Amino acid sequence: MSAELSSKLDLASPATGAATGKKDDKVRIFAKNVGDAPILKTTEFSASAASPFSRVIDHIQKKIRTSAAHKDAVVHLFINQSFSPAPDEQLGDLYKCFQNNGKLVIDYALKEAWG
Amino acid sequence: MAEEERAVGEGEGLRGAWREAEHLLPLDEVVRKEVWEGSIPIRVELARQDVSTFEAPMPFYVQAPRMGYFPLVLGQAKAYFQNYVPAVCCNDREMWLEHKGNALKWHLPTGVLFDLHAHGEDLPWHLTLHFSGVETKGLLPYEGDVSLRRHFRQTLKQATSLRYGSCKRVNNLSVAQMEQLWSSLQENKFESFTSVNSELLKLSTPGPSGLTEIKRLPLRIYLPHLPSPIQQPFTPFKDDGHLTTLHDVLLQILPGLFETTRLSFAKTQEEEGEDAGDDQRPTVLVQGISPPLQTPVLWLCQQLAGADTFLYICVIPKSKDQEVFAS
Numbered sequence: 357m358s359a360e361l362s363s364k365l366d367l368a369s370p371a372t373g374a375a376t377g378k379k380d381d382k383v384r385i386f387a388k389n390v391g392d393a394p395i396l397k398t399t400e401f402s403a404s405a406a407s408p409f410s411r412v413i414d415h416i417q418k419k420i421r422t423s424a425a426h427k428d429a430v431v432h433l434f435i436n437q438s439f440s441p442a443p444d445e446q447l448g449d450l451y452k453c454f455q456n457n458g459k460l461v462i463d464y465a466l467k468e469a470w471g
Numbered sequence: 472m473a474e475e476e477r478a479v480g481e482g483e484g485l486r487g488a489w490r491e492a493e494h495l496l497p498l499d500e501v502v503r504k505e506v507w508e509g510s511i512p513i514r515v516e517l518a519r520q521d522v523s524t525f526e527a528p529m530p531f532y533v534q535a536p537r538m539g540y541f542p543l544v545l546g547q548a549k550a551y552f553q554n555y556v557p558a559v560c561c562n563d564r565e566m567w568l569e570h571k572g573n574a575l576k577w578h579l580p581t582g583v584l585f586d587l588h589a590h591g592e593d594l595p596w597h598l599t600l601h602f603s604g605v606e607t608k609g610l611l612p613y614e615g616d617v618s619l620r621r622h623f624r625q626t627l628k629q630a631t632s633l634r635y636g637s638c639k640r641v642n643n644l645s646v647a648q649m650e651q652l653w654s655s656l657q658e659n660k661f662e663s664f665t666s667v668n669s670e671l672l673k674l675s676t677p678g679p680s681g682l683t684e685i686k687r688l689p690l691r692i693y694l695p696h697l698p699s700p701i702q703q704p705f706t707p708f709k710d711d712g713h714l715t716t717l718h719d720v721l722l723q724i725l726p727g728l729f730e731t732t733r734l735s736f737a738k739t740q741e742e743e744g745e746d747a748g749d750d751q752r753p754t755v756l757v758q759g760i761s762p763p764l765q766t767p768v769l770w771l772c773q774q775l776a777g778a779d780t781f782l783y784i785c786v787i788p789k790s791k792d793q794e795v796f797a798s
Contacts (some may be wrong), residue, residue, distance in 0.1 A: 408699060422572060438638040439628035443611060449702040453633055453687070470628075 381405035383451040384458055387416060390465040393431065394420060400459070405448030409433075409441045415466050424464075434463045434470050477681055487712020489679035495714075496681070500667050502774045506758050507661045509537040511585050512595035515548050518569070521556045521602040528555045530713040532595065536659045537582025537758060538778045541568055541575065542619050543657055548600060560602040560645040563615040569599040569610060574608035576721070578622045579693075580777050586756040587693050609698075620653060626779040629669060630689035632779070633704065634772075642670050654776050672773060682707065688715065688768050690782040692724060707769045714767035721755065721764070721786065728753050728788060754787040 366462055382402040389395050396419050415429045422448065434440050435454050450459045515531045522528070531548045535541070544564065553561045556601035568575040575584050575598070583617050589596050612618070628638040644652070648667045674681035685707045691700040701724055708714045722729045755761055768782065776782045 399686075419579075436632065438632050440625045441629065442622060442626070444576075444699050445702070446699040453702060453704045 357469065360442050381448060383447050383460055385412060386459045386461050387400075390434075390461045390463045390469050391467060393464055393466045394423065394426065396420070403447055404444075405451065407447050408443060409445045409447055409450060410443035412447065412462065413443060420464075429466055431464045431466060433463070436461060437463055438470055440468075440470070484708065484710055484712040485679050485682065488680050488708030488714055491714045492707070492769055495767060496594050496674065496773060498665075498672060498710075499774050503665060504661050506775055507536075507538055507664070509582060509759060510534050511537060511581060513544075513705065514595040514597050515545075515568075515600050516553050517555055518599050518601040518603075521600075523557045524555050528552060531600075535549065535581045537580065537585070538620055539581055539582055539656055539659065540577060540579075540623075541584070542577050542613070542616070544581075545600070552600065552602075556602045563613060565602050565605055565615070567601050567605045567610060568597075568617055569601060574605075574610055577611060577613055577619070578611055580779075580783065582758055582786060583693060583777070583783045586759055587695050587787070590754060590756060590759075590785070591786055619764040622781070623653065623656075624649070626781065630776075632691040633687045634685055636686045644670070652778075660762065668778070668780070672776075685769070688720075688772050688782070689776070689780060690768065690772065690784060690786045692721075692786060694786050694788065705768065714769055716764065717755065717762060717766050717771065717784070718764035718766055720768055720784075725753075725786065728786070746776055750794065753789060754785075756785040756787065757782065 375463055381404065383405045384400065384402050386400050387396055396416065400416075403415070405439070413431065417429070419470065420426050420429050420431055432440060435450065436456070441450055447460075454460060487748070511531050511534070512536050515533065517528055517530075519527065523600045528551070531551050532564065533544050533548060535544045542563070545568075549561065549563075549566060567577070570584075570588050573588060579587075585596060611622075625643075628641045631638040644667065648670070651663055652667045655661075655667070674684050678685065687704045688707055693700050693703045703724060704714050705720055705723075709719070718729065755764065757771055760775070762771065762775075772780075772782045
């Protein structure tokens with residue numbers, strides 16, 4: 357029994373893979389500006405499913421801060437115009453739960469648009 | 472034609488599911504109150520490196536509600552310890568809790584942190600309060616009460632979006648209701664909490680069509696060594712008309728950990744909960760309780776959810792699995 361069990365237990369590794377998203381899994385993101393937030397040059401991009409949501413916050417904030425007018429801007433990100441995920445949530449899971457036509461739609465604002 | 476057949480099939484599935492769900496959906500205030508009243512005795516010690524006085528202070532004891540968050544009960548501890556730490560450090564931003572070398576996340580409910588890190592340990596729960604070094608701990612930035620409040624509201628909206636497909640129900644709460652929800656959590660008042668919380672959980676139409684209001688089960692699975700929760704969409708019932716069980720969810724998300732328990736799971740049912748000698752099985756905890764794996768998740772979501780309406784499921788693999796995980 358123990359041999360059988362331990363061979364089955366090896367499956368725990370792929371399970372973590374499924375849980376954390378495989379390294380090469382990508383998530384399509386569509387970023388939409390809200391209010392006076394500037395439009396990004398590239399509104400569609402992909403990011404690793406295993407990465408935390410903070411990766412997207414940092415990416416969008418960095419792009420916006422390249423213009424002098426917004427060099428100290430703090431961006432707020434929302435999904436489906438409703439809520440803001442915590443920075444430590446996993447992108448792949450957010451995609452699975454809230455994607456629309458194969459894309460995770462993220463609205464970004466310079467104010468807390470949907471507090 | 473094919474579509475029609477499918478619709479009929481779905482209708483049958485719904486009717487079957489409704490027969491199972493009908494008695495599980497109404498909020499059981501006895502169970503919910505019992506869960507709400509769960510609390511953990513905690514012994515807080517000041518971190519040695521933060522003590523600036525000749526003698527270290529005595530530890531601080533507090534009874535922390537499971538449904539609440541650490542910052543809500545740490546105010547008193549902070550006031551107690553502030554005479555022992557350098558004045559510059561003593562602010563909310565610098566404060567963090569440690570348990571056996573792990574920094575505890577302030578944004579998780581206290582009960583979840585306990586189940587995840589200290590299940591089976593002796594009480595009171597021994598924790599260390601730090602007033603320095605928070606930057607290297609990978610915690611979300613904490614700016615005081617406002618951070619927690621904001622996090623709570625956003626999580627509540629996310630859970631509601633999963634559940635109903637939109638967070639309209641949260642947006643429809645009045646400012647006073649939202650305030651009531653938050654202050655009842657701060658002051659640990661069940662009646663005040665449940666009157667608003669039930670607005671978010673009660674279905675608006677009676678009968679089977681009410682069940683279709685619930686699109687997805689808002690649940691999060693935590694494992695001690697994973698940096699983020701696992702959150703995947705599950706429907707309340709399956710195509711065969713049976714409700715989604717805890718086992719269905721765990722088997723899909725963590726097949727490696729739960730496939731092996733299948734046999735013992737069936738055996739356990741026969742042997743009336745007797746331990747089938749399977750010490751490999753991970754511990755599954757919801758609000759400190761190990762529910763039978765055949766429990767419908769819908770019932771857990773209605774009765775055992777956290778204050779933000781997410782169902783928090785902690786999975787603690789046995790040490791052997793943990794090694795497999797780590798590799």
